[in-house]
Amino acid sequence: MRKKNGWLKSVLSVILALSLVLPVGSGAALAAASANTAGQSQMVSSGLPTLDQGRWAPNAYKAVQSLIDQNGKKNPNYNAAQKPYAVFDWDNTCVYADTEEHTLIYQLNNLKYKMTPEQFRYAFTHGDNALIPETNFVEDTFKNQAGEPVNITKIADDLCKDYQFFWDNYKGLNPNATNDLTLEQIQSTDQFKDFKAKFWFTYYALDVTFDFDISWTWLLNFFTGYTPAELKALTVEAVDWALAQESKKVYFDSPESLPGEAGVILNSDPDFGNYFRQGLRLSTEVTNLMNVFRANGIDVYISTASLNDVIRAVAGNPKYGYNVPEQNVIGMQLTLDANGRYQSEIPDKTKYAINAKHGKAVNINNILVPKHQSNPIFIAGDSNGDYGMMVELSGLNNVEKINNLPPTKLVLIINRLKTDELYDLCKIAEGQLQSKTPQVVLQGRDENTGMWIPTAKTLKLGKRGDSNLILLGK
Numbered sequence: 001m002r003k004k005n006g007w008l009k010s011v012l013s014v015i016l017a018l019s020l021v022l023p024v025g026s027g028a029a030l031a032a033a034s035a036n037t038a039g040q041s042q043m044v045s046s047g048l049p050t051l052d053q054g055r056w057a058p059n060a061y062k063a064v065q066s067l068i069d070q071n072g073k074k075n076p077n078y079n080a081a082q083k084p085y086a087v088f089d090w091d092n093t094c095v096y097a098d099t100e101e102h103t104l105i106y107q108l109n110n111l112k113y114k115m116t117p118e119q120f121r122y123a124f125t126h127g128d129n130a131l132i133p134e135t136n137f138v139e140d141t142f143k144n145q146a147g148e149p150v151n152i153t154k155i156a157d158d159l160c161k162d163y164q165f166f167w168d169n170y171k172g173l174n175p176n177a178t179n180d181l182t183l184e185q186i187q188s189t190d191q192f193k194d195f196k197a198k199f200w201f202t203y204y205a206l207d208v209t210f211d212f213d214i215s216w217t218w219l220l221n222f223f224t225g226y227t228p229a230e231l232k233a234l235t236v237e238a239v240d241w242a243l244a245q246e247s248k249k250v251y252f253d254s255p256e257s258l259p260g261e262a263g264v265i266l267n268s269d270p271d272f273g274n275y276f277r278q279g280l281r282l283s284t285e286v287t288n289l290m291n292v293f294r295a296n297g298i299d300v301y302i303s304t305a306s307l308n309d310v311i312r313a314v315a316g317n318p319k320y321g322y323n324v325p326e327q328n329v330i331g332m333q334l335t336l337d338a339n340g341r342y343q344s345e346i347p348d349k350t351k352y353a354i355n356a357k358h359g360k361a362v363n364i365n366n367i368l369v370p371k372h373q374s375n376p377i378f379i380a381g382d383s384n385g386d387y388g389m390m391v392e393l394s395g396l397n398n399v400e401k402i403n404n405l406p407p408t409k410l411v412l413i414i415n416r417l418k419t420d421e422l423y424d425l426c427k428i429a430e431g432q433l434q435s436k437t438p439q440v441v442l443q444g445r446d447e448n449t450g451m452w453i454p455t456a457k458t459l460k461l462g463k464r465g466d467s468n469l470i471l472l473g474k
Helices: 006-021 027-044 058-071 099-109 117-125 152-169 183-187 190-210 212-223 228-243 284-295 308-315 358-372 384-392 422-431
Strands: 085-088 248-250 276-278 299-307 329-332 378-381 410-414 440-443
Touching (some): 058 284, 058 410, 058 440, 085 284, 099 190, 099 212, 099 228, 099 308, 117 212, 152 190, 183 190, 212 329, 228 308, 284 299, 299 358, 308 329, 358 384, 378 384, 384 422, 410 422, 422 440
Parallel strands (some): 085 299, 085 378, 378 410
16 A cells, blocks of 8 residues: 555554444444545545555455456556456445345335235246245245145245235325324334344245245335336435344244234244344445545456346445446346336346356356456455355356456355355355456455455354454355
């Protein structure tokens, strides 16, 4: 990092101190600190800006700074007509926790739906543009309290009865409702508790039983009826709420008074443990990295498995500091009806892939590679959903590349101690910890604060102390 003038060093010290001592809910302050730090780094540099050290793991910091030096404007062969570019996953990479999940929970908590009961039933029972099979959810995991199997038909009947109750009693959802209960009164009902528990249970059950193409597209359906502008406004509300929440595991259980067709659902069952990871956090290191990339002539893109407009609402909003143009966000999509409102339908997959796993590599290859005439020089991600773009554009882990262009040069993994396909790349990173030219680097974080920590190791939510830092998930 370049030496700074004395007055600026003092300012930056204050900003760093604030980022360390502010309560975990001070999301707006963290965003402001991020934007200020990145901006000042650029302002005072006698040449091109370098990364702030922040909470980077040392070898990750060195590798990324070297990548910038070798591929940005410092390179005498730099070509502004064909800029190098970097691709970031969003959730749990650019931020701590999941933006879309927080938006959906905020929407649920406040019953901010724009669907009739009939539209809600359709949204709840469809994924990947088809009726979800009536197959029982994976029976050794997704059972009700009585140990009985559950399927989409049973649980849809219960959720739709709950939704009808809201429709009949809450004018915030239906202006023509028969009764006029307040939101607080609705939230205290057993129907609301049943709705919340069974909704969250279904999301997880679909993911495990049918995989991402159904579960991740199903999740988008609940934005049906919104315009893109309305959804962006909802997302900002949700994000500001989420930034103020404590980082913790939250469990939703349904009441025994409403077993319904699916039975009582206990997400808190110790043998199940299906929790919502509450508490969103911005990353000052990522905002700084994105701004330094751009100042060095490296374009920045986001590839997300969330709905594109949800992430655009945050990534492009100046108050959060990421400054990513809307057109640079590649994500999941829903089609729009004749009135410009989302409907429960994704675009033709032969024209636009579901933007997850292999689909991320496909969309990068179809959209960004032709534009830049190259693969991204840098990819950042955190999960199995990012593995496809990481290996198919780099050739890592002996995977055949999706094209014949020079490979991605550096992969950054936010270390969530994954045990799936991403584990193979984490093992490669472990073997390259002492390398001066690594291809894969790990960045640790403290899940209790949602902040990065200056090591490749991670501290899991609920754990404390250096003795609990873990490098690999196996």
